[in-house]
Structures are given as C-alpha cells and as structure tokens.
Amino acid sequence: MVVELNHTIVAATDKLASATFLADILGVPVGEQFGPFVPVRLDNAVTLDYLTRPAGFPPQHCAFLVDDATFDAAFGRIRAAGLTYWADPGHEQPGEINTRWGGRGVYFADPDGHNMELLTRAP
Known part of the structure; x- marks a missing residue:
C-alpha cells in the first residue's frame, strides 16, 4: 500500500483571500470552491483546502x-509585495534566507499568521 497526503484543511478568517494569497505567491491557480472549501492544488496533487473559521x-x-526557478519567482513576489520574511521558523532572522542542506529556504506569514516555508532542498 502506498500512503500519500491528499489534502489538508487550513483555517482562515477569509478562505478566498488566504487561498488567493498563497496561490499568487506560489504561482498556481486557486481552484473552484468545493462545498465549504477553496482549494489550492499543488503539482503533486495535494490540496490545501481553505475553510473560513472564526479568528483565534x-x-x-x-x-x-x-525548484530553484520557482523559489526565485515566489521569493520575488514575496519581496515585491513588501512581505516580511525570515531565514528561520522562529522568525529571529528577518530579511534573510537560509542555505540549509545546500539549498535555499525562506519563511513568511500568510494573512492569518500561518507560517509558510519555501525550500529548495529537504533534509
């Protein structure tokens, strides 16, 4: 049996705004609303299904x-949007990227404070 992540639900105060934010950074489309969810489908067929929830x-x-080209494009969009970004998950190195595992990585927050990470090499 093969086990794959199919989807995960991401809580948002405004599901369409949050899904659009992430899709714009990643350069992927926002899917059509399905029931209460607004999906962002990734290239490996995993979806992040945004669901409106009360704050808190x-x-x-x-x-x-x-890949490197996608990182460059996404990081360019992060910078063009004037978003704060960090080299570390604890947000102690603002305005920097990391070079872990021989690649590059960056963290940024979505509109609801979810900690998003882009990385070009995994451990």
Whole structure:
C-alpha cells in the first residue's frame, strides 16, 4: 500500500483571500470552491483546502519543496509585495534566507499568521 497526503484543511478568517494569497505567491491557480472549501492544488496533487473559521485558531506550518526557478519567482513576489520574511521558523532572522542542506529556504506569514516555508532542498 502506498500512503500519500491528499489534502489538508487550513483555517482562515477569509478562505478566498488566504487561498488567493498563497496561490499568487506560489504561482498556481486557486481552484473552484468545493462545498465549504477553496482549494489550492499543488503539482503533486495535494490540496490545501481553505475553510473560513472564526479568528483565534492556532497557526499552522506549511512547507513547500520547490525548484530553484520557482523559489526565485515566489521569493520575488514575496519581496515585491513588501512581505516580511525570515531565514528561520522562529522568525529571529528577518530579511534573510537560509542555505540549509545546500539549498535555499525562506519563511513568511500568510494573512492569518500561518507560517509558510519555501525550500529548495529537504533534509
């Protein structure tokens, strides 16, 4: 049996705004609303299904393994949007990227404070 992640639900105060934010950074489309969810489908067929919830939910962490060209494009969009970014998950190194595992990585927050990560090499 093969086990694959199919989807995960991401709480948001505005599901469409949050899904659009992430899709714009990653350069992927926002899917059509399905029931109460607004999906962002990744290239490996995993979806992040955004669901509107009242404020006060705990922040989540999502890491996206991308190639160098995708990193460059996404990081360019992060900078163009004037978003704060960090080299570390604890947000102690603002305005920097990391070079872990021989690649590059960066963390940024979505509109609801979820900690998003882009990395070009995984451990």
